[in-house]
Amino acid sequence: MTPAYPALGPQTLEQLRYVSTATVSTQLFKLGLRNMFMPGLRPLAPTLRMVGEARTLRYAPAREDLATFEAISRPDYPQRAAIEGIRRGQVLVVDCRGVESAAAAGEIYMSRLKILGAAGCVIDGSIRDFPAVQKLGLPVYARSPAAPPHPAAHLAVDMDVPIGCAEVLVMPGDIIVGDGEGVVCIPRHLADQVAQNGLEMEELETFVLEKIQAGARVPGTYPPDEATKLEYEAWRKARR
Amino acid sequence: MTPAYPALGPQTLEQLRYVSTATVSTQLFKLGLRNMFMPGLRPLAPTLRMVGEARTLRYAPAREDLATFEAISRPDYPQRAAIEGIRRGQVLVVDCRGVESAAAAGEIYMSRLKILGAAGCVIDGSIRDFPAVQKLGLPVYARSPAAPPHPAAHLAVDMDVPIGCAEVLVMPGDIIVGDGEGVVCIPRHLADQVAQNGLEMEELETFVLEKIQAGARVPGTYPPDEATKLEYEAWRKARR
Amino acid sequence: MTPAYPALGPQTLEQLRYVSTATVSTQLFKLGLRNMFMPGLRPLAPTLRMVGEARTLRYAPAREDLATFEAISRPDYPQRAAIEGIRRGQVLVVDCRGVESAAAAGEIYMSRLKILGAAGCVIDGSIRDFPAVQKLGLPVYARSPAAPPHPAAHLAVDMDVPIGCAEVLVMPGDIIVGDGEGVVCIPRHLADQVAQNGLEMEELETFVLEKIQAGARVPGTYPPDEATKLEYEAWRKARR
Amino acid sequence: MTPAYPALGPQTLEQLRYVSTATVSTQLFKLGLRNMFMPGLRPLAPTLRMVGEARTLRYAPAREDLATFEAISRPDYPQRAAIEGIRRGQVLVVDCRGVESAAAAGEIYMSRLKILGAAGCVIDGSIRDFPAVQKLGLPVYARSPAAPPHPAAHLAVDMDVPIGCAEVLVMPGDIIVGDGEGVVCIPRHLADQVAQNGLEMEELETFVLEKIQAGARVPGTYPPDEATKLEYEAWRKARR
Amino acid sequence: MTPAYPALGPQTLEQLRYVSTATVSTQLFKLGLRNMFMPGLRPLAPTLRMVGEARTLRYAPAREDLATFEAISRPDYPQRAAIEGIRRGQVLVVDCRGVESAAAAGEIYMSRLKILGAAGCVIDGSIRDFPAVQKLGLPVYARSPAAPPHPAAHLAVDMDVPIGCAEVLVMPGDIIVGDGEGVVCIPRHLADQVAQNGLEMEELETFVLEKIQAGARVPGTYPPDEATKLEYEAWRKARR
Amino acid sequence: MTPAYPALGPQTLEQLRYVSTATVSTQLFKLGLRNMFMPGLRPLAPTLRMVGEARTLRYAPAREDLATFEAISRPDYPQRAAIEGIRRGQVLVVDCRGVESAAAAGEIYMSRLKILGAAGCVIDGSIRDFPAVQKLGLPVYARSPAAPPHPAAHLAVDMDVPIGCAEVLVMPGDIIVGDGEGVVCIPRHLADQVAQNGLEMEELETFVLEKIQAGARVPGTYPPDEATKLEYEAWRKARR
Numbered sequence A, B, C, D, E, F: 001m002t003p004a005y006p007a008l009g010p011q012t013l014e015q016l017r018y019v020s021t022a023t024v025s026t027q028l029f030k031l032g033l034r035n036m037f038m039p040g041l042r043p044l045a046p047t048l049r050m051v052g053e054a055r056t057l058r059y060a061p062a063r064e065d066l067a068t069f070e071a072i073s074r075p076d077y078p079q080r081a082a083i084e085g086i087r088r089g090q091v092l093v094v095d096c097r098g099v100e101s102a103a104a105a106g107e108i109y110m111s112r113l114k115i116l117g118a119a120g121c122v123i124d125g126s127i128r129d130f131p132a133v134q135k136l137g138l139p140v141y142a143r144s145p146a147a148p149p150h151p152a153a154h155l156a157v158d159m160d161v162p163i164g165c166a167e168v169l170v171m172p173g174d175i176i177v178g179d180g181e182g183v184v185c186i187p188r189h190l191a192d193q194v195a196q197n198g199l200e201m202e203e204l205e206t207f208v209l210e211k212i213q214a215g216a217r218v219p220g221t222y223p224p225d226e227a228t229k230l231e232y233e234a235w236r237k238a239r240r
Helices: A012-016 A021-030 A078-084 A107-115 A130-134 A188-213 A226-239 B012-016 B021-030 B078-085 B107-115 B130-134 B188-213 B226-239 C012-016 C021-030 C078-084 C107-115 C130-134 C188-213 C226-239 D012-016 D021-030 D078-084 D107-115 D130-134 D188-213 D226-239 E012-016 E021-030 E078-084 E107-115 E130-134 E188-213 E226-239 F012-016 F021-030 F078-084 F107-115 F130-134 F188-213 F226-239
Strands: A050-061 A090-095 A120-123 A140-142 A154-159 A163-165 A168-170 A175-179 A182-186 B050-061 B090-095 B120-123 B140-142 B154-159 B163-165 B168-170 B175-179 B182-186 C050-061 C090-095 C120-123 C140-142 C154-159 C163-165 C168-170 C175-179 C182-186 D050-061 D090-095 D120-123 D140-142 D154-159 D163-165 D168-170 D175-179 D182-186 E050-061 E090-095 E120-123 E140-142 E154-159 E163-165 E168-170 E175-179 E182-186 F050-061 F090-095 F120-123 F140-142 F154-159 F163-165 F168-170 F175-178 F183-186
Touching (some): A012 A050, A050 A078, A050 B163, A163 B050, A168 A182, A168 B050, A188 A226, B021 B188, B090 B163, B168 B182, B188 F107, C021 C175, C078 C107, C090 C163, C107 C130, C182 C188, D078 D154, D090 D163, D090 D175, D163 F050, E012 E050, E012 E188, E090 E163, E090 E175, F012 F050, F078 F154, F090 F163, F120 F175, F183 F188
Parallel strands (some): A090 A120, A120 A140, C090 C120, D050 D090, E090 E120, E120 E140, F090 F120, F120 F140
Antiparallel strands (some): A163 A168, A175 A182, B163 B168, C050 C154, C175 C182, D050 D154, D050 D175, E050 E175, E163 E168, F175 F183
């Protein structure tokens, strides 16, 4: 059974599709959250964007007596339960403790996620079948390629619990946003606000960038002073 | 309520008091377990030995909206629940993801553990009030001193679950052994065997060391060839 | 000429002599400052305490054409200018970028600091003549011993400027506090408040620790509930 | 003179051209070898595959009195002896201790390897002329680009000896396999078995992937249960 | 006001456009400078080349009381002063202490640099709006993408001072050269010599590479013996 | 059979007993050698001094098929051959690649070295039976304690070859000097010169330190100007 999360604003997820991780990070910084971006995770498909609710999977270190191929083949093994439990639009976030010596998963499991309609997968570790997963059409973020199977370094122990991912706390139900830059986590209770303000900031930055490209000086333009703000309001209205 | 673990041999814990972490590690290596020692954790009281069943506490990364002093003061907060739930002879093992920028706990909580009869505490991170804890008489292992309170880096999220500690998997109920060298985890189902064989190996190494100190060459002595083994058997009988 | 800093409360420095770096860190955390402790720096003399105003020295990486023994012998070389410019009660804080392959300074310069009445020296790097400096009676904090002279890795380029030390921003005039745990930096404008509140917290923690050692449970005692607070007030009065 | 290695099965090298490093790693894991993949080494030409016998070259750290341009120009200098000694189909594996501050070699030496028919080159360090080597048509794996010449960090001291490469033991004559994911080393005595079993596993995974892409659930499909195995056998026969 | 630097030879900057960072590094090594390449910095636009005089910007670690959006919006804030102060042909080099958890700057500031005619930007840290900056047509070098705004990790404190960048000392006015391999710093007083000798070495290596590609053995060819040198002189003359 | 090395000056080794690693490092720096100190290695017995000729032992990474207890028990296994081959006054230097997850050796082998008259042992990795080895009376330097036996991470593959130790090149026959600060390697051909000049520098620094402790200012005193040099000559004569 999959968890139900408190409701989001009806447009929040859709709005976040138009907000970059840079803008999301600025909005979170303004709300007092400084470490929600996941450094070191790179997009396997940098042109795709990702927005979705977090489901979590926790790996602990492998141990030779427990991380056996027999053990990981059981149907209730958390790795496969987490994969099969994904619902349309969700993002599977995997805590691998930053360990890159073995993969968290590979092409077969990523293909299953795609078929199930997952919004993406975020791995604080490595992925195997890297070149194939790059072409899969699913937004996947990981540290690096690694060929060894996961029980060489990992044992799945839990799902749908709070985890760390690249030293960012991810609670099940948080909103995960990814683009060509990387991944950021938005605490669920802040998602409506971040989406709304982020969309406005994107528009302002479009205006600012146009001015800069036309030769405007940074002071006065970014951040905008009163004159620039008025100019922006006019530009904005004209645009609609 | 605290968990009940499958029974150990009646002498196992007592025997392990006489087996070094070096010998335990060799025994585990012979059983195919290569990574049960926790590198980087140092004893605050190097002359104390520690043997006990593992209880576990899991920290995830802190987040400004959740890791507040109000939140961590709630009675059911896993950190305080884990401390208060310790039973005589148990070792509290804390997963701090190796993060050293804030402490997992300090003198007050370590004192409470001692009063409760804990066998020790193992922290994959830092401890505060370091000089005071060094003198407490409780075996504590950690990476380093760190003054900041735990919500500067950590949020306690779980207890009595499998955790990683210095990239070693620790299952609740595993047997934790510590000495002046560091800490090693023995999977519970192997503890009887490791204790028995470890004790024998300690005796053999005492004999070998005497011979080496008397000028014996390494080849033939360590590991012992047939002649040395016979000599050892004689020495062993004479000793009893 | 040495800088003059805005005035502190008349008792602030004296009060801070009785406040641990753990308590200072908690007070700063409550004021919204999460990263003022300097992880990785260890006391060469763990029993000494240190309180003083920061003077700063900035090293950049060495370069074979500039970091020569000739260049570093000039009287205006920032390293020696910073050493000679120290006034009684000040702490010299040295930005070595965390580099440990060569020393920032050694026994001769530390001896000069002591003669000049420096309160201590904090080095985000290494120190040479380590065993001698340990016995000098000056609070010195560094990452590790390193025998090579500083131009093997460093070139002093600036003094009395903002620096990073163990990824903590130190402004000249900030208050630096050290004990057996390590070093914490207090922004000058917060020092009075931290000293006052810190002293009160030390007293409360003394009371709490007594209770814990007498067998009190953590919940209700730490942090104190209303009953414990009343008890504390009584204890406090009785003590005076 | 180049070494002669014990014979391989006649099809082993050819078979391994169709086995991914992920599959090789799984086969080695099943044989009890957990650390044969080289984390951190990336392909300069990700679309090329590499299979060949290992020849080894060992670098030690540079020292100003020995790592001079004069010394490294001598014909018997191990770096150039190793390059010139390569035979068709071999892979040169270079132990750079993971050091990335200078290159192990550059375009000229990689071009020579290509002319000599080398199967590839694996460097536990950096390469210079990175953009040119990317286009060379030779499978090269390294940690990163680095412009400085090798004596800035390395001194070649030995060839055709056991080395570590990305913390993997490589014995001369081992079989090195590379693809877009990275590099794995197969102990020579296991190569026939890994090639045979690996090829079969590739076929099974092709079948499994087709099923997953057609919507099959993970449990029962991967790893395959009895029903899936029967289905696979039918699919396999039909395919031939 | 921008600094004036001692004059370079009239052709130096132009010549350096044809000299790779590999060749520059070799020339510097021959002059006794071993660490002028900046390991870990990668080109966002690997096909562009960069040559220019260094201007510097120094970031210190952020602190919650100082690194506020208000503070960084002041016109004299060193970050914006450094951006606006750039003159045609200069390279802005930014000391971020290697920290990758927040960006040094993003698309807007990089666009302003481009409009101002900057030769490029070198960041010992991260950049945001990474995908957009990759397409900007400005040579930019950084460690990684990072979405968070700079005050999440940095506070700009100084400009036009000596800095460390990837543990390389950069003095204002030094010559910075970049290509698809990375970035190297040439001390200004050596730039004429490095440009002249570098250009000659490029020509020699072109000749050597042709010979190697035609099947020449490494010994005698590279480095060239007397016969090869004569042959080279003939080739060189014929070419003109 | 043990190697014979070119002769040293008759007093060199004796003189070096009175020269600190700090002074040795300065002398080597003056001769153009910047990286001969081994950062990260700490003395197990900080009050002992060590001077002796280097013998070397090289470990490569362990592999499950080769690093077995059977294999390492063979009399010609390089680890035991290196231990037994030590001659009076030599220092065994062990290349462990900086790996700390298993020990290079323990009390039994260190005891054998002591009985054989070794001057000491330097390990670029870990040691087991750490507390016992601390009390052995043999100068031993290592990174940390680690309980696991060496085949958990290492396979001895060579002895009496050039090795890297803490990224310092050690040639067999080099002179290894250790004190409470750490370990430095002197290229054999420079040892006479370093010993002679080092002894003189020690005397000068004793004089300088006395002056500094008596209140002398750094400029003029250290490094000494002409007046101080004259004073020193007088002091020196008076002392004899």
